[in-house]
Structures are given as structure tokens and as C-alpha cells.
Amino acid sequence: xxxxxxxxxxxxxxxxxxxxxxxxxxxxxxxxxxxxxxxxxxxxxxxxxxxxxxxxxxxxxxxxxxxxxxxxxxxxxxxxxxxxxxxxxxxxxxxxxxxxxxxxxxxxxxxxxxxxxxxxxxxxxxxxxxxxxxxxxxxxxxxxxxxxxxxxxxxxxxxxxxxxxxxxxxxxxxxxxxxxxxxxxxxxxxxxxxxxxxxxxxxxxxxxxxxxxxxxxxxxxxxxxxxxxxxxxxxxxxxxxxxxxxxxxxxxxxxxxxxxxxxxxxxxxxxxxxxx
Numbered sequence: 316x317x318x319x320x321x322x323x324x325x326x327x328x329x330x331x332x333x334x335x336x337x338x339x340x341x342x343x344x345x346x347x348x349x350x351x352x353x354x355x356x357x358x359x360x361x362x363x364x365x366x367x368x369x370x371x372x373x374x375x376x377x378x379x380x381x382x383x384x385x386x387x388x389x390x391x392x393x394x395x396x397x398x399x400x401x402x403x404x405x406x407x408x409x410x411x412x413x414x415x416x417x418x419x420x421x422x423x424x425x426x427x428x429x430x431x432x433x434x435x436x437x438x439x440x441x442x443x444x445x446x447x448x449x450x451x452x453x454x455x456x457x458x459x460x461x462x463x464x465x466x467x468x469x470x471x472x473x474x475x476x477x478x479x480x481x482x483x484x485x486x487x488x489x490x491x492x493x494x495x496x497x498x499x500x501x502x503x504x505x506x507x508x509x510x511x512x513x514x515x516x517x518x519x520x521x522x523x524x525x526x527x528x529x530x531x532x533x534x535x536x537x538x539x540x541x542x543x544x545x546x547x548x549x550x551x552x553x554x555x556x557x558x559x560x561x562x563x564x565x566x567x568x569x570x571x572x573x574x575x576x577x578x579x580x581x582x583x584x585x586x587x588x589x590x591x
Contacts, residue, residue, distance in 0.1 A: 485515035
């Protein structure tokens with residue numbers, strides 16, 4: 316590797332963010348003789364855990380409620396942690412991009428490629444002619460983790476502790492909808508004029524990733540993101556209890572839904588602590 320490239324690897328903090336991401340991303344090639352890191356956006360995808368492709372455990376067969384809860388949390392937690400780790404690395408990359416930009420340096424080819432990839436993933440590519448610093452500021456708000464406890468209780472609530480047909484047959488633990496014909500399951504009680512379906516996912520990895528991405532980018536959850544941002548600014552922990560208050564739009568039940576999540580957080584605290 317040329318000396319100039321070696322110096323760049325040492326001095327440019329952005330490259331460290333990319334190296335961290337290698338663990339999670341396939342088709343991301345770094346060779347000794349490469350003059351720079353080449354990113355192919357068409358081939359970027361996250362390698363799922365092998366366990367995420369296995370059939371959903373038969374949670375309905377459990378007769379002991381305590382054992383059922385432990386098994387449910389143990390099943391979901393590895394993928395939740397993995398997806399949050401990916402978001403953490405993406406967040407590090409955003410701050411690295413911001414540092415380069417704030418020092419009045421132009422982003423190089425691979426930095427621009429990652430910037431565009433993050434804009435697309437977090438749906439900031441739909442508004443044109445936005446200053447880079449404004450886009451980076453929005454990415455800082457959107458590219459952030461979701462508390463494990465909140466994901467666990469929402470999954471339990473929405474899937475009936477993993478027993479719904481949407482979870483068992485389509486890895487949909489979060490009641491997520493899709494709007495393209497054939498994209499999922501047609502709800503039995505859907506109105507005649509409704510077009511939505513309950514999404515079917517290819518594996519648990521796809522399901523958890525989509526849930527976290529939705530909370531981080533959809534307009535309906537900007538309240539949740541603002542709560543999280545303020546906690547970050549105040550140097551306070553980002554908790555499931557705090558962020559649950561930003562889920563008013565997640566269910567048509569509104570405040571009753573949030574109250575139910577808060578109750579589930581209290582009741583299941585000991586089971587989640589054992590899993591965590």
C-alpha cells in the first residue's frame with residue numbers, strides 16, 4: 316500500500332467508521348493495492364445472523380408463562396442488539412462526516428457514497444437542494460438506537476408474545492404494514508376500501524431492521540426522535556419509558572396503547588433484566 320494511503324488511514328477519522336462497518340456489510344472490498352475504499356451501493360446489504368433465518372419458535376406451546384417470556388426475549392435480543400450496533404456504527408460515520416465538513420474539507424468519493432447511502436436509508440434524499448450541514452444535522456437526529464426494552468415489549472404486544480400468524484409465518488413481530496398488493500397478509504377484518512397488508516418479512520433480521528428504520532425516519536415518529544434528541548442534549552439516558560411517549564401514532568388506540576406499553580415495561584422488567 317502506498318505511503319500516502321497509509322497516512323490517510325491514520326489521519327482521516329472517517330475511514331475508521333468504514334472499517335468498523337466491515338463486520339456488518341458484505342460486498343465491501345478493501346485490498347492492499349486499492350488506492351481508496353470502493354463502495355458499491357447496489358451490493359450493500361447487511362449479513363443476517365444465521366439464527367434469524369430459522370423458523371420462529373413455537374411460543375404457543377409454552378404452558379409456563381415465565382418460561383415463555385424468557386424464551387421470547389432470548390429469541391429476539393441477539394438480533395435487536397445487532398441492528399442497534401449497525402445503527403451505532405452508522406451514527407459514528409455521520410459524526411465523522413460532520414467533522415470533515417466542519418473543517419471545510421470536501422468529502423471524497425467514498426465519503427460521498429456513504430453520505431448518499433445514509434440519506435437514502437433515512438429518507439433524507441427526497442428533498443432537493445438542502446445544504447449538507449442541514450442534512451447532517453437531520454441524520455444526527457435520525458441515526459440513533461432504540462432501547463432494547465422498548466423493542467421487546469412492542470414485539471410482545473404486537474405479536475401476542477410471538478404467537479400471531481403474522482409473526483409465525485412472516486417474522487412480523489411489530490404489526491408493520493405494507494401497501495403493495497401481495498407484499499404480506501391481508502387482514503381478516505380489513506375494510507373493503509382498504510389497501511394495506513400486514514407485511515411479510517424474509518427473516519427476523521429484515522423485520523427488526525425495518526422496525527428500527529421506521530421509527531428513525533417516518534414522519535409519524537418525529538416526536539419520539541425529538542424526545543431522544545433532548546435526552547442526548549441533556550446527557551440523560553435514553554430509556555424505553557421516555558421514548559414510549561413518542562409512539563402516539565403507532566396505534567389508533569393512542570394514549571391507551573402507550574399506557575399498555577408502560578404497564579408491560581413494569582410487569583416484565585425482571586424478565587428483561589434476566590435476558591439483558
